[in-house]
Amino acid sequence: MSHYKISTLDYLFPPLHPEGPGFVALFGFCSLILWFLWSPLGIIGLLLTVWCFYFFRDPVRITSVGHGLFASPADGIVQSIMECKGPIELEMHTENFVKISIFMSVFDCHVNRVPMAGEVVQDVYVPGLFVNASLDKA
Numbered sequence: 001m002s003h004y005k006i007s008t009l010d011y012l013f014p015p016l017h018p019e020g021p022g023f024v025a026l027f028g029f030c031s032l033i034l035w036f037l038w039s040p041l042g043i044i045g046l047l048l049t050v051w052c053f054y055f056f057r058d059p060v061r062i063t064s065v066g067h068g069l070f071a072s073p074a075d076g077i078v079q080s081i082m083e084c085k086g087p088i089e090l091e092m093h094t095e096n097f098v099k100i101s102i103f104m105s106v107f108d109c110h111v112n113r114v115p116m117a118g119e120v121v122q123d124v125y126v127p128g129l130f131v132n133a134s135l136d137k138a
Contacts, residue, residue, distance in 0.1 A: 027049040
């Protein structure tokens with residue numbers, strides 16, 4: 001079991017993903033301009049800036065540690081757990097694997113983590129489709 005303690009301040013203001021500060025600064029700058037033009041627009045801009053910070057947050061995750069435990073690699077809702085054939089691109093289509101599908105909404109933290117030890121032996125890019133993320137073919 002993990003005994004890591006997190007402060008209230010770190011919980012409320014988690015660190016940002018490295019890509020985040022530029023976007024947050026841009027949103028903040030635009031909010032400032034909108035504030036000077038018309039303060040109600042500035043308030044809307046401020047809310048969007050807070051949302052941008054929230055989107056790019058990278059909070060510390062506290063997970064149980066032990067033999068046979070598997071931590072989720074992403075925030076979200078487990079859509080399905082099923083057995084399927086391996087990917088053709090990796091020439092593993094004759095083997096069966098367990099596929100766990102996790103749907104992340106815009107409110108979930110979009111940081112993918114490594115839930116268990118392993119070694120990447122091949123990396124293959126397969127272009128995606130613009131389909132509903134909750135569908136099996138997504």
